[in-house]
Amino acid sequence: MSTPDRLIEATRELLWERGYVGTSPRAIQQRAEAGQGSMYHHFAGKPALALAAIRRTAEELRTAAEATLGGGGSAYDRLSAYLLREREVLRGCPVGRLTMDPDIIADDTLRAPVDETIGWLRGRLAGIVEEGQKRGEFAAGLDPEEIASTVLATVQGGYVLARAAGSPAAFDAGVRGLLALLAPDSPGSSAP
Template sequence: MSSTSERLIETTRELLWERGYVGTSPKAIQQRSGVGQGSMYHHFDGKPALALAAITRTAEEMRGETEALLSAPGTAVERVTAYLRRERDVLRGCPVGRLTQDPDVMADPALRRPVEETFAWLRGRLAEVLAEGRDRGELPAPLDPAATAAAVVAVVQGGYVLARADGSAEGFTRAVDGALGLLAAHTAR
């Protein structure tokens, strides 16, 4: 990919995270990236195509970072803990999760797809790790991996909301601590 299209995608990723879809105008993308209108439309058919490239890149990056943690050595709980405790800019929120609050993204099936696929993948991957832990006796047999995975994702996304509402990372940290305490209680049985 050319450096011009890379600058456009990276700029759009940042603007979507900061301002959402409506607030990410072609003019704002051009100004921040330093790319002219002609060059922008040479590489992308329009704002929706550029936004799709940016959202897809953000989703792929999130999956890659998460997969590295979940496929690392260690017990299931250690790997889930690594995912929950990974460094995040909690006050900015999740760059994929925030898109679910954007009505324009959620109304467009093409823009919505990478968001849906990412969360489905994340729940599925966490469920696999938790099932592995259950099957190895690290977690109790009655544990429902799919429900627990959904709860872990909800804790992360809800933790972002709490942190943003409080203006402090403490809300996120407390939510993660609570989830890990519940997992620890299951492993102690």
């Protein structure tokens, strides 16, 4: 792995573990096994390195989400695959956790890839709900944007509940509950 890649990967991990303030240049250098000169040769400073790390994290999340959402099967099957995919539940979402970091949220440049990724995911989920409506899987009266927001809220809220309980059981319960509500044979979700 190249020095810039090691620096970005180290920053990604530290942002996930410690947040922006807790991610010092020295900690990044130590984790990446890179010197101060290397860090500042490749990046203008901590904000530029953090932006590269956030962008890579966002890209990775999009790729993982698209791998399940873009798969075959019904709209319900794809939503189910997304909700049930393998996650490090007790670590939380690497992008979602950035929304709780006041330093990232206060910085328009650092927040932009987070906003874009969440917006992309909401749009992608809404599009799948619309496909399901056209195929008669979901009731025509459902609002795809609201269902997409509910899916995102279930995932992000599930992370919070699981971390608070120290167990992925709360995450799993939320996912099962949402899938039961969305199931084509549940009252109110399937088209008449």
